[in-house]
Amino acid sequence: MPRARGRDPEGRMSLREHLRELRTRLVRSAIAIVIGGIAGWFVSQPVYTALLKPITDSAARNGVPTTINYADPFSAFNQRLQVAVIVGIVLASPVWLYQFWAFITPGLTRKERRYSYGFVGAALPLFLGGGTLAWFVLPKALEFLNSFVPEGGSNFITANLYFSFVTRIVLAFGVAFVIPVVLVALNMAHLLSGRTMVRQWRITVFVCFLFAAVATPTPEVTSMLLLAGSMCLLFAIAIGICLLLDKRRAQSSSEPDYGSLADDEASEL
Known part of the structure; x- marks a missing residue:
């Protein structure tokens, strides 16, 4: 009987093992x-009602009659199903975030792997925080869009288009808040250094x-500054954590720190 091959302590795997690992992670997720x-x-019904609240409140404030319409008999069922899937993705986020982390960082030391729980613990509330911020921005966006309806006009909104619009904004805000955590994960996987991110801070602020x-479709600058400021703050915290991790690795390793060299400066190699 062939003996099972032990796992490489440094996390090295063949292409077949990488694909098998990816399949396992995807199936679990x-x-x-x-x-x-x-x-x-x-819980899709109360969530469904909550998603309708911004448009109904905006219509009431602007005095614009608004109706959510369904194109065919299956639309309402499909809409409830989509809401259930989105709720399921959010509820399962601790699992698939951990699977993502475990796949991209197989070569971490035992001490560094303990940060997996910190990664999941930070990514989930940040995603929910971004979604919550989008929830405050959304009524203003809808109120701005409703202001273009002429006097005496009505809004007949297709349910599918409305829910796609809402979920896109919420997901965009949530993902934007999680990106700094992903940068820290890439740093821990030795794929991105803190100094590299510092050198690109102007591009980061611009992005x-x-x-x-783009994510705040209103002419009001307050919402844009709120989102951009929050993102810049999170990126600054992520860069600080990456610099700290780089410093700790440099102190515990005898290998020269080539990350401090300029792009046009030659190393001893």
């Missing part, structure tokens, strides 16, 4: 999302403001 989706079906301008 899919199972968690399905279970979360089943639970989400039972934050550009993303905020």
